[in-house]
Amino acid sequence: MTAGIYAARQKLNTLLITKAFGGQVARKAVAIENYPGFEEISGLELIQRFEKHLRKQKIDIERDSVTKVKKMDKKFIVFTGSKHRFEAEAVILASGADPRPLEVPGEKKFIGRGVSYCSICDGPLFSNKIVAVIGGGNAGFEAAIALSKWAKKIYILEYAPEVGADETNQERVKKIRRTEVITSAALKQIKGKEFVNSIVYQNRKTGKNITLLLEGVFVEIGSQPATSFVKGLVDFNEKDEIKINPRNNQTKTPGLFAAGDVTNVKEKQIIIAAGEGAKTALSTYEYLQKS
Numbered sequence: 001m002t003a004g005i006y007a008a009r010q011k012l013n014t015l016l017i018t019k020a021f022g023g024q025v026a027r028k029a030v031a032i033e034n035y036p037g038f039e040e041i042s043g044l045e046l047i048q049r050f051e052k053h054l055r056k057q058k059i060d061i062e063r064d065s066v067t068k069v070k071k072m073d074k075k076f077i078v079f080t081g082s083k084h085r086f087e088a089e090a091v092i093l094a095s096g097a098d099p100r101p102l103e104v105p106g107e108k109k110f111i112g113r114g115v116s117y118c119s120i121c122d123g124p125l126f127s128n129k130i131v132a133v134i135g136g137g138n139a140g141f142e143a144a145i146a147l148s149k150w151a152k153k154i155y156i157l158e159y160a161p162e163v164g165a166d167e168t169n170q171e172r173v174k175k176i177r178r179t180e181v182i183t184s185a186a187l188k189q190i191k192g193k194e195f196v197n198s199i200v201y202q203n204r205k206t207g208k209n210i211t212l213l214l215e216g217v218f219v220e221i222g223s224q225p226a227t228s229f230v231k232g233l234v235d236f237n238e239k240d241e242i243k244i245n246p247r248n249n250q251t252k253t254p255g256l257f258a259a260g261d262v263t264n265v266k267e268k269q270i271i272i273a274a275g276e277g278a279k280t281a282l283s284t285y286e287y288l289q290k291s
């Protein structure tokens with residue numbers, strides 16, 4: 001969205017294609033406290049403000065999913081899920097990251113029927129139910145805090161012997177009596193009939209398999225860059241992030257730029273993604289002036 005605002009203000013003829021507004025910020029379970037200008041703001045409100053600002057610009061917006069980007073001579077062709085194709089002289093990739101799946105039996109089968117990747121979106125469906133959050137990092141702990149508004153019991157399962165959440169989040173979770181943190185837990189299976197009714201995890205210290213009866217599984221084990229549609233045009237690092245020239249956000253293909261969490265920029269934060277988006281739009285403008 002920031003790249004869109006900057007590109008439009010440089011008077012570039014700009015089309016922004018997005019599946020949805022908000023990206024990872026829309027999944028943020030507790031208030032954002034580190035975006036300057038807002039001491040505390042919900043992810044939803046911050047995103048609504050970004051979108052309002054974006055829509056004030058002279059910019060075309062398509063709600064669609066990009067399935068392929070191809071380079072033909074000097075132009076790019078962008079293909080979308082609803083079978084549209086767009087031509088462009090330059091492309092900015094800002095597709096961020098998707099939640100990393102668990103890849104255990106039952107996960108795919110029960111998506112939308114007990115398995116969720118967004119506590120804030122789906123939490124209200126689990127009112128007075130028992131749920132598990134898989135992942136004991138900050139995202140997992142924050143999901144548990146959000147879920148405590150609705151669920152009657154929340155397990156947090158962490159694969160490692162120690163949780164990774166910071167002290168503040170650990171303190172917050174301790175105060176919620178209905179939470180139980182289980183470490184050294186390797187999730188093996190999600191079970192159910194029509195909906196989830198249990199999970200099986202292995203205690204990695206004893207090797208024993210343990211069943212927990214519950215109705216919701218919230219996956220918070222990190223994210224993976226959304227890059228499937230640009231294979232061949234960019235180089236990736238070991239984390240599958242797009243490698244960019246840090247000076248101007250150029251990928252290995254001239255005219256193809258990338259910004260934010262989809263890239264190998266070290267810090268993954270809203271302010272950084274926004275800054276990178278601004279920088280990339282300005283570099284794109286410079287590139288188009290010269291080409």
Ligand SMILES: Cc1cc2nc3c(=O)[nH]c(=O)nc-3n(C[C@H](O)[C@H](O)[C@H](O)COP(=O)(O)OP(=O)(O)OC[C@H]3O[C@@H](n4cnc5c(N)ncnc54)[C@H](O)[C@@H]3O)c2cc1C
Pocket residue numbers: 017018019020021022023024025027028029031032033034064065066067094095096097098139223226229259260261262268269270271273
């Ligand atoms: C649970 C959680 C909590 C966080 N908390 C904080 C925090 O408190 N403070 C902070 O600064 N940062 C936080 N972050 C990190 C922050 O959300 C990210 O750094 C930031 O959202 C990255 O922005 P982005 O635009 O690069 O990517 P994203 O937010 O991932 O946005 C990518 C956008 O691209 C779209 N898209 C993806 N693929 C396609 C496609 N093929 N076609 C069309 N559109 C597509 C998506 O729909 C989405 O709108 C948190 C992240 C998570 C997951």
